[in-house]
Amino acid sequence: MPHYTTTATSTGRDGRAFTTDGRLDLKMALQKELGGDGDGTNPEQLFAAGYASCFASAMQLVARKQKIDVSGMSVTAEVGLSPNGSGGFQLDVKLRAELPDALSAETKQRLIETTHQVCPYSNATRGNIPVELTAV
Numbered sequence: 001m002p003h004y005t006t007t008a009t010s011t012g013r014d015g016r017a018f019t020t021d022g023r024l025d026l027k028m029a030l031q032k033e034l035g036g037d038g039d040g041t042n043p044e045q046l047f048a049a050g051y052a053s054c055f056a057s058a059m060q061l062v063a064r065k066q067k068i069d070v071s072g073m074s075v076t077a078e079v080g081l082s083p084n085g086s087g088g089f090q091l092d093v094k095l096r097a098e099l100p101d102a103l104s105a106e107t108k109q110r111l112i113e114t115t116h117q118v119c120p121y122s123n124a125t126r127g128n129i130p131v132e133l134t135a136v
Helices: 043-065 105-118 120-125
Strands: 008-010 016-019 025-027 074-083 089-098 131-135
Touching: 043 074, 043 089, 043 105, 043 120, 089 105, 105 120, 105 131
Parallel strands: 089 131
Antiparallel strands: 008 016, 016 025, 074 089
């Protein structure tokens, strides 16, 4: 049984996306790079924001359990949309965790790799899309 479930509806890249609780209601737009006007949000931006937020929260959980202070940390997700070679498209992700300077490079790397095993987005995408991890 899930701890939480949400529902969102969309009318497409040149439409609207909204949640049933009304907390999210966005104008969607095809990116200029894909021939649209770019005057709205696109699915890749939503995915990037969701993945970055989820990964950051998972990292805070992992750090807390390992008694590592990650105050001031942030995670940036760069999501690419590329042809898949079969007439469709695929996503690729680069996750960059900005961690406190006081942490050693080894600790940062161990933390980001452990977080990648815990994060629900990472678990959902593992083996389906390339995800590059960087800790700085």
